[in-house]
Amino acid sequence: MSAGQRYRLRSPASGREIVLEAEPQEIYVDRDSGSPMEVVGKLLPLAPSPSRLPWAVENLRFCPWCDQLTQKDLNDCPTCGRRMGPLGA
Numbered sequence: 001m002s003a004g005q006r007y008r009l010r011s012p013a014s015g016r017e018i019v020l021e022a023e024p025q026e027i028y029v030d031r032d033s034g035s036p037m038e039v040v041g042k043l044l045p046l047a048p049s050p051s052r053l054p055w056a057v058e059n060l061r062f063c064p065w066c067d068q069l070t071q072k073d074l075n076d077c078p079t080c081g082r083r084m085g086p087l088g089a
């Protein structure tokens with residue numbers, strides 16, 4: 001049993017994505033291509049949220065204050081509570 005944070009990792013070579021409980025200091029290598037995978041997202045447990053957008057990479061941006069992922073339809077960061085400003089700046 002583990003309560004580790006789950007991340008989406010993508011292989012730049014193949015575009016393949018996996019979800020696993022990643023440790024921040026570890027390097028994860030794609031089984032097929034042998035190339036290191038990069039973190040493309042962080043999965044959160046489902047929780048009440050003011051956003052209607054699904055928690056998917058195309059709907060997310062990084063908060064300029066705390067650098068956590070947040071849905072694009074929110075003005076205030078759910079992690080740190082600060083106003084994030086307009087998109088596409």
Ligand SMILES: [Zn+2]
Nearest residue numbers: 063066077080
């Ligand atoms: Zn924030």
